[in-house]
Amino acid sequence: MEEKERSLFDVMSSIYLKYKLNFYQNLYRNNSNKEDSLTVMEKFCAEAIFALQGPTVNELAKFIRVSQPNAAYKVNNLVKKGHVEKVRSQKDRRQIHLFVTEKFKTYYQVNYEFLEEILKMLREKVSDEDLEVFKKVLEVMDDGVLESVSKYLDADYHNPYLEG
Numbered sequence: 001m002e003e004k005e006r007s008l009f010d011v012m013s014s015i016y017l018k019y020k021l022n023f024y025q026n027l028y029r030n031n032s033n034k035e036d037s038l039t040v041m042e043k044f045c046a047e048a049i050f051a052l053q054g055p056t057v058n059e060l061a062k063f064i065r066v067s068q069p070n071a072a073y074k075v076n077n078l079v080k081k082g083h084v085e086k087v088r089s090q091k092d093r094r095q096i097h098l099f100v101t102e103k104f105k106t107y108y109q110v111n112y113e114f115l116e117e118i119l120k121m122l123r124e125k126v127s128d129e130d131l132e133v134f135k136k137v138l139e140v141m142d143d144g145v146l147e148s149v150s151k152y153l154d155a156d157y158h159n160p161y162l163e164g
Contacts (some may be wrong), residue, residue: 019114026110038083038107045074046083046104054087054097083107 002026006014038046048064049055055063061071075098078084083104089095100108 001086022114026114029117038078038081042074042078042081045071046078046100048103049075049078049098050100050108054099056095056097060098080119149155 045060045064052059052063057072057075058068058089060075061068067075075084075086079086083101085099085101087099089097089155122134122159126134
């Protein structure tokens with residue numbers, strides 16, 4: 001039977017779906033201790049904090065589109081469970097920035113394990129030259145094509161820790 005050639009959109013959709021399925025499959029992984037296990041929303045908030053690299057509670061609330069008190073409640077639960085810490089800004093002592101702890105990074109490692117599996121498979125099946133082209137395409141996506149997310153960050157999120 002002849003295999004139908006898939007469009008670029010179909011391939012991207014398939015990859016995105018498989019990545020999401022892996023994420024959902026591992027959502028409750030590492031939730032062995034009931035006292036400090038995270039709810040789905042807490043995991044979402046912790047991942048947003050990790051990705052935003054030091055937001056304030058207000059910045060997190062705006063990003064995840066919840067009220068500031070709701071975000072503060074979620075953050076306080078994450079702090080109590082040891083997955084997030086609050087750090088006072090050195091530039092403006094009134095501001096408190098949020099960072100994930102090593103405990104969360106250990107939990108989050110499952111996502112990197114999946115990426116490592118993908119990279120290993122690619123290295124086995126794709127030439128170095130093609131991998132270099134693939135890397136350049138991914139860099140274009142990271143730098144420009146995915147502007148819908150980075151545009152929000154550029155316009156609404158000031159990260160003092162990314163400044164040189």
